[in-house]
Amino acid sequence: AQSVTQLGSHVSVSEGALVLLRCNYSSSVPPYLFWYVQYPNQGLQLLLKYTSAATLVKGINGFEAEFKKSETSFHLTKPSAHMSDAAEYFCAVRLGTGNQFYFGTGTSLTVIP
């Protein structure tokens, strides 16, 4: 079986504080991992992806994520939250074979002024 689990359906941070959104995956083969962001009434926008190159992946808007095989994690971080970061964030996984994309249930990020 393959899946992703996002811990915390809602996360609130103060403007300027560290953002940490958690994602754990289950996969018996090396995964491809992604983070997407969804703003209200919009589709999904790719933030970053891990495809077995560097374990620390840098994405758009100052976000980055680190692939940790030993912890089966791919947590998303940003050093300093901006008001514009308020959105829904989805972690997704694709196995090394097949072409299905599995999304987590999402984490809603609120940024407090």
Place this chain on the structure above:
Amino acid sequence: ETGVTQSPTHLIKTRGQQVTLRCSSQSGHNTVSWYQQALGQGPQFIFQYYREEENGRGNFPPRFSGLQFPNYSSELNVNALELDDSALYLCASSPRSDGDRYGYTFGSGTRLTVV
């Protein structure tokens, strides 16, 4: 470079009816996938088309069907609508058949409400 365009943006249908949702892929993208996103949930994979052929399907019944056209635009058809089909339907395109290795470009979705 154009993005992914979906139509209509909102739709209300009655249970038992049929619906067709449309997607215009990003220029140069020959692969399209469709996802269903229920309220408060992550998107769930319905199926994928590559060069007009279905090449992957999620856990959805046959009343969910699709088409991809030579210009790479596509349709999602749902027959015998049920209340649980109410969701945001997302179309995503990629320039390659294994686009899910590299990420898709998503449209803004069609919000379907079944009453």
